[in-house]
Amino acid sequence: MKLVRWGEPGRERPGLLDARGEVRDLSGVVADIGCETLSDEGLARLAALDAASLPLADAGRIGPCVARAGKFICVGLNYADHAREAGKEPPAEPILFMKATSAICGPNDDIEIPRASLKADWEVELGVVIGKRAKYVGEGDALEHVAGYCVVNDVSERAFQSERGGQWTKGKSHDTFGPLGPWLVTRDEVPDPQSLRLWLDVDGVRRQDGTTADMIFKVAVLISYISQFMTLQPGDVIATGTPAGVGMGLRPEPVFLRPGQRIDLGIEGLGEQHQTTIAAAG
Template identity: 65%
Template sequence: MKLVRYGAPGREKPGLIDAEGRLRALGALLPDIGPAQLGEAALARLRRVRAESLPIVRGAPRIGCPVAGIGKFVAIGLNYADHAAEAGMPVPREPIVFMKATSCIQGPDDAVMLPKGSKKTDWEVELGVVIGTRARHVARKDALAHVAGYCVVNDVSEREYQIERGGTWDKGKGCDTFGPIGPWLVTREEVPQPQRLELWLDVNGRRMQTGSTRTMVFGVAQIVSYVSRFMTLEPGDVIATGTPPGVGMGMKPPVFLKQGDALELGIEGLGRQRQAVVAFKP
């Protein structure tokens, strides 16, 4: 299934994308798509629904983040060896874990706002993993059973804040609008091989990132297992699993986002995002 939330920010309604790519309303069957709707039993009930029996949503409503009530937005750094090389950093021996603020989460096509005074805002297309059932010290062989599905994430990053301002990476990762997620949550049964997905990102129509989850240093199952050792992963938590090479920081000379730029990015089978880059607004 491709689950989606649509409507104005803060007033999104649940829906799904049918086999013909049409948006259909789920509001008569469930209040939202959040932690309570991501467990195995809840998803099994949804799978039994005939999509053609649901009303088609007319027009072109805004698409929001496909998951409501995200408790934790976890991210993995330097998880592609060639991205670590372009960043001038060693390939990590264990996953690098950091947090993105949940206040940065937004819809896939909402504008990306440059932080006040920012000069080094960058892009990162990433595979997002959405947790469906609680994961605490889970074994790698069992980890994928705790996943509800997958989505596209743009891990927007301010590199000066992240690297040059001391402390952890978090301050360059959680600025407002730095977490576009979606357009859909594609449930696990439709992504049987999460390590065989192609990723890409364009800036102003120019291809910047091309990669595959085949080249991850740590695969999805290993990441879920590893993170669950240090924090309990709850339904609705999202993990961004790292980015392939082609970020602005790695170019010679570096290239960063500016007002008026246009981003487009996607992952095979998981949809695409489009964002305009806008100036800071108080």
């Protein structure tokens, strides 16, 4: 099942994709694609619906596929090739950092290049959306706590991240730095999250082309690991890391984003995102 949120920012409505790829309006069934909807029971209720009987949505803009995410947790350097291009050793344990939830936006919304930005960068990532509370979860049970998966562009400002002191959060949290979607694909449609191809183009040039099979720490390991330090709640999002090909790793010279560029990215079975970069609003 592919769940979607559609409508203007802050006024999105819930929907699902039918067999023809058209968005059906779920507003008469659930209030939104949020924590209550993401439980096993909530998803089973939606799966039992006759999609063809639901009204077609006048979708227009597609919003982020999750409403009111409580936490946006990211994993750094989780692909060995990306660690190497960053000049780092592959980590012995997952590197965790937080991205502000105010960075979340729709999959095709414009991406703002912040004021004083020198090194805005891209990162295609597999997103994991939690559906059931997870605390001290074992690896063998970890995937049972997943509601579904989505595409994430973990947009970053490298100078803010690494040259301005403190933790990575300030380089990861600008408005629009967290496009989610287009869909939340329920876990029953993704039997193996470690066999998905992911890719990203900038202005039509392929920059990233990888597979989740190359993660250092697999999805189940990450969920179990994170749950040792904080309780994961329904609606929390985990961005699981990016393969090689980010702008800061390009040679002979790094390449960074500027206003007026086009970013296209996607993950096998999870859909695509299409963004234009613009100068930050006031």
